Amino acid sequence: MKNAFLRPIRLLGVLLAVAAAPAFLAAMPARAQAEQLQGGTLRVAVLADMTNFDPMQFSTVNFPLIKNLYDSLIEYTPEGEAVASLATAWTVADDNMSVSVTLRDDVKFHSGAALTSADVAATLAKAADPEKGKNVYATMAIVKDWVTPDDRTVVINFKAPTPDRQMLDLLQFVMPIEAAGIDTVETVPAGTGPYTFDSRAVGQSIVLKANADYWREGEPTIGELRFTIFSDDASASAALESGGMDMVYGGTARSAVRLKDAGYQLIRGPGPLVQVFRINATQAPFDNAKFRQAFNYLLDREGILRVGYAGLGQPVALPWAPAGPAFDSSYTENYAFNLDKARELIAESGLSQAEMEDWKLLVYSTDAASVTISQIVQAALADLDVNIELDLREGSEYVEAQLSGDYKATFGGVGNIQKFPSRVATNSIYRTANNPVLKDPHPFPDYVAAIERVNTTLGSVEEVKAAYDNLNKVLVESSFAIPTNSYDIGLIVASPKLSGFTLDIDNLLVARTIGFKE
Amino acid sequence: MNRALNSTYWLLSGLMSRVASAAALFFLLTLVSAALLVDVLPIDPFAQRLVDALKGPSATNWFGTDELGRDIFARVVYGARTSLSTAGAAVIIAAALGIPIGLVAGFFGGWRDTVLMRFIDVLLALPAILFAMALIAVLGRSQMAAVIAVGITGIPNFARITRARVLSLRKRDFVTAVEAFGGSSGYNMFRTILPNSWSPILVQVVVLCSVAILLEAALAFLGVGVAPPTPSWGEMLRTGKSYLYEAPYYAVLPGVVLTFTILSFDVIGRALATLLEDRHDASGAEIERTTP
Numbered sequence: 001m002k003n004a005f006l007r008p009i010r011l012l013g014v015l016l017a018v019a020a021a022p023a024f025l026a027a028m029p030a031r032a033q034a035e036q037l038q039g040g041t042l043r044v045a046v047l048a049d050m051t052n053f054d055p056m057q058f059s060t061v062n063f064p065l066i067k068n069l070y071d072s073l074i075e076y077t078p079e080g081e082a083v084a085s086l087a088t089a090w091t092v093a094d095d096n097m098s099v100s101v102t103l104r105d106d107v108k109f110h111s112g113a114a115l116t117s118a119d120v121a122a123t124l125a126k127a128a129d130p131e132k133g134k135n136v137y138a139t140m141a142i143v144k145d146w147v148t149p150d151d152r153t154v155v156i157n158f159k160a161p162t163p164d165r166q167m168l169d170l171l172q173f174v175m176p177i178e179a180a181g182i183d184t185v186e187t188v189p190a191g192t193g194p195y196t197f198d199s200r201a202v203g204q205s206i207v208l209k210a211n212a213d214y215w216r217e218g219e220p221t222i223g224e225l226r227f228t229i230f231s232d233d234a235s236a237s238a239a240l241e242s243g244g245m246d247m248v249y250g251g252t253a254r255s256a257v258r259l260k261d262a263g264y265q266l267i268r269g270p271g272p273l274v275q276v277f278r279i280n281a282t283q284a285p286f287d288n289a290k291f292r293q294a295f296n297y298l299l300d301r302e303g304i305l306r307v308g309y310a311g312l313g314q315p316v317a318l319p320w321a322p323a324g325p326a327f328d329s330s331y332t333e334n335y336a337f338n339l340d341k342a343r344e345l346i347a348e349s350g351l352s353q354a355e356m357e358d359w360k361l362l363v364y365s366t367d368a369a370s371v372t373i374s375q376i377v378q379a380a381l382a383d384l385d386v387n388i389e390l391d392l393r394e395g396s397e398y399v400e401a402q403l404s405g406d407y408k409a410t411f412g413g414v415g416n417i418q419k420f421p422s423r424v425a426t427n428s429i430y431r432t433a434n435n436p437v438l439k440d441p442h443p444f445p446d447y448v449a450a451i452e453r454v455n456t457t458l459g460s461v462e463e464v465k466a467a468y469d470n471l472n473k474v475l476v477e478s479s480f481a482i483p484t485n486s487y488d489i490g491l492i493v494a495s496p497k498l499s500g501f502t503l504d505i506d507n508l509l510v511a512r513t514i515g516f517k518e
Numbered sequence: 519m520n521r522a523l524n525s526t527y528w529l530l531s532g533l534m535s536r537v538a539s540a541a542a543l544f545f546l547l548t549l550v551s552a553a554l555l556v557d558v559l560p561i562d563p564f565a566q567r568l569v570d571a572l573k574g575p576s577a578t579n580w581f582g583t584d585e586l587g588r589d590i591f592a593r594v595v596y597g598a599r600t601s602l603s604t605a606g607a608a609v610i611i612a613a614a615l616g617i618p619i620g621l622v623a624g625f626f627g628g629w630r631d632t633v634l635m636r637f638i639d640v641l642l643a644l645p646a647i648l649f650a651m652a653l654i655a656v657l658g659r660s661q662m663a664a665v666i667a668v669g670i671t672g673i674p675n676f677a678r679i680t681r682a683r684v685l686s687l688r689k690r691d692f693v694t695a696v697e698a699f700g701g702s703s704g705y706n707m708f709r710t711i712l713p714n715s716w717s718p719i720l721v722q723v724v725v726l727c728s729v730a731i732l733l734e735a736a737l738a739f740l741g742v743g744v745a746p747p748t749p750s751w752g753e754m755l756r757t758g759k760s761y762l763y764e765a766p767y768y769a770v771l772p773g774v775v776l777t778f779t780i781l782s783f784d785v786i787g788r789a790l791a792t793l794l795e796d797r798h799d800a801s802g803a804e805i806e807r808t809t810p
Binding site: 303366379 | 566571585741745
């Protein structure tokens with residue numbers, strides 16, 4: 001009787017074990033799986049052509065290439081932990097005034113030349129040049145100078161005691177360029193990365209080949225990396241579904257969700273952007289604080305996230321990713337969509353109807369999400385009897401207006417939101433100096449002081465938190481930039497036959513570990 | 519006046535006597551009525567309901583909803599106003615400039631003809647869509663810019679057709695008779711020749727309406743039409759194509775309405791051409807309208 005009772009249970013146990021096997025295998029360490037991956041040609045669909053090979057130009061169109069042609073001094077894990085890359089060690093001085101970086105001794109550039117401290121020094125010099133430093137320039141603001149005691153060591157000195165995390169952010173942002181290739185790096189890549197440049201058909205394709213002398217053992221897995229440029233997201237998705245592509249990188253959230261439902265792999269990186277409603281607070285009617293603050297409440301963050309980004313992200317009222325050290329969820333709750341509150345603040349602004357409507361919302365018409373979410377704002381304003389028009393501009397026309405500050409308000413994503421809080425000041429609207437929108441002197445000295453306080457607070461956890469809290473409070477009160485939601489950039493939608501993905505902290509494409517399953 | 523009413527009645531009767539043209543006329547009249555009355559109809563093309571985004575066709579939303587939860591049927595109806603008004607205004611501009619050019623070129627001939635027709639050749643050499651986009655880039659994105667752009671691209675059609683008609687009438691007896699009686703060139707062009715040239719021009723008006731609607735939709739599809747949230751068929755197609763997998767009705771239904779509208783104009787244009795040709799053949803010429 002007992003055996004008769006147990007038999008079906010044993011059978012059930014065997015069935016469960018068989019059923020659970022795939023899940024168990026999937027949970028095996030990545031390294032074990034990686035060993036079974038096969039090489040070949042990886043066909044990647046991207047939605048825009050690259051602009052150049054300079055790793056300091058962090059334009060999203062260059063995201064597919066940068067980490068495949070170059071390596072950083074250090075890397076972050078998806079959890080934000082610093083790990084060695086070209087640097088084997090980094091030692092912070094007791095007074096936090098310098099960091100000593102030790103380089104690997106087995107790294108070669110694509111030209112065959114060995115990586116030395118002179119190359120890192122040349123890269124730092126480029127980064128510190130206001131003309132050549134591009135996106136890294138702002139990060140170099142904390143650096144005083146650097147020295148190279150020997151071929152393997154670089155010591156970076158800072159202008160003031162600098163928090164460890166800020167130093168690590170700098171090391172992670174620096175990708176050494178061969179000194180001899182600095183001047184031509186825009187047209188000829190000069191990195192140490194896992195792939196070397198092979199060919200390019202402008203507007204059509206880019207081909208990279210595996211770097212035979214790559215310093216990471218057993219990498220890259222894939223022998224050839226072939227990027228094909230598609231004019232729109234739907235075509236790229238169709239190519240993936242037809243088997244013509246193995247992966248879509250940087251597609252829209254909506255397509256990614258649909259393809260995931262169809263059985264494709266959706267890989268989301270740890271480095272989202274935050275969508276920010278940027279306001280030119282130096283111009284009427286936005287020079288009125290109450291009018292600006294009303295936008296904290298009239299932006300339907302949940303709706304914007306759902307409609308514009310297929311729900312992939314989180315509503316936020318501060319320019320930090322939820323994993324960022326200064327993130328505070330209470331702000332999202334306190335500044336939830338509330339048209340009555342917005343109406344009250346608009347009434348308190350004292351502006352006339354004509355003054356409130358004397359502006360246009362600049363829209364990047366090439367980006368469907370921007371067009372959609374701008375209409376949500378337009379409709380919310382119309383509910384408050386404030387009728388405005390959208391000013392749609394294409395490509396370079398929009399970028400020029402945005403970077404030169406020639407707008408009253410516009411949406412735009414900001415990055416570096418998961419790193420040290422003051423890194424937010426690398427984004428144009430958040431710059432504390434040379435701000436193209438708010439100009440100099442910065443019209444919000446409290447904000448400049450709050451950033452400075454974050455940069456210089458090296459005390460206890462409580463002191464650091466107080467500095468972050470102060471920055472958050474100032475950001476919301478000044479309201480020159482109002483975040484709405486985090487969203488994914490560099491989304492990867494891949495064929496089920498691919499595996500071995502390495503997530504980059506900035507969501508750049510890292511192809512060196514990707515391979516085909518057997 | 520009676521003659522005009524009689525002609526209109528005759529044309530309408532002729533159109534209604536054919537099944538295809540009667541159906542096309544009925545469709546267009548319905549569309550025009552809806553476009554005119556959209557403000558008083560119980561539909562709102564601008565009202566957003568984000569929670570109802572991309573819902574399929576239903577009793578509440580006949581054509582479904584778009585990505586912002588707006589009623590696509592309401593937007594198609596309002597889009598008819600955008601498309602028809604753009605097309606109508608563009609045809610007026612094209613006719614107002616093209617007809618006088620064709621009249622002068624055909625009537626006087628010589629250097630005037632050469633200069634004017636080379637100018638028309640230049641306009642013809644420019645691809646309409648490219649020219650319209652360049653013009654909008656200069657004028658900025660607005661419905662007025664689209665009207666001007668589409669209107670200018672329509673000038674050559676009117677100019678060439680009018681010129682051809684004038685050339686065929688220029689040496690006719692009733693024209694020389696007016697000259698012999700001392701009628702001025704202006705009088706002869708506008709009071710003698712032009713009234714006898716309406717038939718092909720009328721057909722051209724109808725044909726150009728469909729071309730203008732298509733061009734306006736194409737401009738909107740390329741992202742240089744009227745700015746959102748103003749509904750436009752081309753803009754709906756442009757946005758809807760991004761949702762072809764999730765909501766195929768979003769692009770398909772406005773596309774169907776656009777197709778039927780253009781088809782209707784073409785059917786009416788062909789019917790008019792046939793009717794007027796038959797009438798022309800029956801009367802030998804339309805010279806009885808001449809008033810020397």
